[in-house]
Amino acid sequence: MKIKVVAVGNLKDKFNQLGAEEYIKRIKRFCTFEMKEVSEENLKKEPNASEILDILKRESVKLEKEIEGALVVLDIGGEKFTSKNFSTKIDNILMSNSTITFIVGGSYGIDEKIKSMARLRMSFSDMTFPHGLFRVMLLEQIYRGLAIKGNLPYHK
């Protein structure tokens, strides 16, 4: 049983680095875990619509290579879950797949091709969060999901 998180871009803020480290350490008590960063492609400050499509396409080539097992894409337009239902969902996916790969996009989102490959597209919130902070939120929910599944007391 393995969980892999693939994200576009790196963590610039110290607090997000520390938060991610903490939850990764906790996730590793339950399963094999791999965190993989692919580089961002946005070279210009304000790309236009066609440049954005090009950025997403180039990022998608790198992302696609990292997919192992069942793919879950984090997408603001995706399905919403409570933490408990998210835990059940992960558990169900891991019954028929040895690995889940979660993909978190970059500043401009995720290419449609990657989205179409996903077993599940999920959203945490209608709100937009910085991707560094969002990565910590995702890792916390994965840890929470595993803790719920393992009947571990985990304080809010």
Added chain:
Amino acid sequence: MKIKVVAVGNLKDKFNQLGAEEYIKRIKRFCTFEMKEVSEENLKKEPNASEILDILKRESVKLEKEIEGALVVLDIGGEKFTSKNFSTKIDNILMSNSTITFIVGGSYGIDEKIKSMARLRMSFSDMTFPHGLFRVMLLEQIYRGLAIKGNLPYHK
């Protein structure tokens, strides 16, 4: 124009302390800001339902004293907003009130009395987050809301 955030309990994790500090520093570029913590009342590890009501009641006495201006309560059952609509909402409230107080509850939520006093009950997600991390998420969205309102470029 003042924004006040009142939370039950303190930040135990370093990464949440650093994250909160960072967004508070940024919020202060836009307005007067006050962060206030009131102490948690949960003395037992697993309180029963009536003990929880008692905890919430005792916390509510301390919370009520801290309310200034219009009250916004963070509540998992509350109304959901996009970041842009949240920005507009804050802006509208600040047109008729010099201060907004946001209240974030403790491990067991918030007393119904405090909820009933709120101008707005809002939810960020169907998911449950640890209250330390949630505090960082709230501060980030307040900063984001002020940046949107001020037409500041703020990267995702």
